[in-house]
Amino acid sequence: MNSFGIDNVITEKATVELSDISNGMKVTFSGDIDVQNPEPIFVPFFEQIHNKVLENNIKYVELDFSKLTFLNSSGIKTLIKWITKVTPLPVEKKYRFKIVANSEITWQETSLKMLSMLAPGLIEIQIK
Amino acid sequence: MELFKNVENGFIEMIFGPRWTYIATVRTFLQNFLSITLADNKWADVISMAASELLENAVKYASDEGTKISVEHKKDENKLFLHVENFSSKENIKILLSEVEQINSGEPQEVYLMKMQEAALRTDGGSQLGLARIRYESDAFIKVDVDNDLVKVTVVFDLK
Numbered sequence: 001m002n003s004f005g006i007d008n009v010i011t012e013k014a015t016v017e018l019s020d021i022s023n024g025m026k027v028t029f030s031g032d033i034d035v036q037n038p039e040p041i042f043v044p045f046f047e048q049i050h051n052k053v054l055e056n057n058i059k060y061v062e063l064d065f066s067k068l069t070f071l072n073s074s075g076i077k078t079l080i081k082w083i084t085k086v087t088p089l090p091v092e093k094k095y096r097f098k099i100v101a102n103s104e105i106t107w108q109e110t111s112l113k114m115l116s117m118l119a120p121g122l123i124e125i126q127i128k
Numbered sequence: 129m130e131l132f133k134n135v136e137n138g139f140i141e142m143i144f145g146p147r148w149t150y151i152a153t154v155r156t157f158l159q160n161f162l163s164i165t166l167a168d169n170k171w172a173d174v175i176s177m178a179a180s181e182l183l184e185n186a187v188k189y190a191s192d193e194g195t196k197i198s199v200e201h202k203k204d205e206n207k208l209f210l211h212v213e214n215f216s217s218k219e220n221i222k223i224l225l226s227e228v229e230q231i232n233s234g235e236p237q238e239v240y241l242m243k244m245q246e247a248a249l250r251t252d253g254g255s256q257l258g259l260a261r262i263r264y265e266s267d268a269f270i271k272v273d274v275d276n277d278l279v280k281v282t283v284v285f286d287l288k
Contacts, residue, residue: 073257084248106173
């Protein structure tokens with residue numbers, strides 16, 4: 001369990017886990033996110049994290065996709081909704097993301113790079 | 129039944145009911161099959177992703193039974209044609225034609241970024257990102273053919 005007390009998301013084909021790291025929080029994605037409508041599953045989860053990050057004045061969130069084999073465009077939309085919650089915040093409230101991608105999984109390099117263009121300066125990409 | 133002796137151009141065709149549960153199975157099959165056929169994991173990944181996105185649209189917007197996916201590899205041109213056919217309503221066909229026109233009209237990265245910004249504001253279940261994502265990730269050409277309520281979306285991948 002993480003210090004926020006937020007339950008992980010476990011679906012038939014995917015797991016999304018929140019954990020504490022020394023400089024912030026880490027969200028680890030694994031499996032396939034390919035359900036027809038992922039919004040009811042992931043949007044409330046990401047909103048809980050966002051609210052707790054703000055409450056606790058945390059400035060760094062790592063999103064590790066290296067074990068996620070597939071993410072459909074509806075799943076990408078849930079991440080867009082999270083990231084675009086941070087962009088309009090005043091500077092003192094903003095927090096940074098680091099996206100960890102796997103170079104062996106083709107869509108990660110391309111699709112995840114595009115997320116950084118939604119919030120220039122707020123998202124760092126590490127491809128390993 | 130006819131078995132072709134000319135296997136110069138590889139061809140796969142699958143027909144099934146528009147059911148969400150088939151999509152992952154087809155995607156995984158195509159990824160495995162194309163990684164052997166094309167001897168290129170990156171293209172296999174991109175084409176199977178595109179097939180998955182097109183099938184998701186086909187299932188979401190189908191007005192009747194019957195979804196067909198076919199993959200044709202034209203070796204002499206070094207191009208791969210991915211076709212997905214399904215039945216849809218006039219309203220949804222009109223939206224699809226407009227989407228494809230918009231996606232083909234601009235630079236792939238700019239169009240994808242614009243669609244992502246629009247997706248952030250959408251409150252319905254859809255993302256309207258799939259076609260822009262395909263074009264951005266593959267630089268493929270997308271076209272639509274319509275015959276009454278039958279829609280055929282074709283994505284042409286230049287494998288050169």
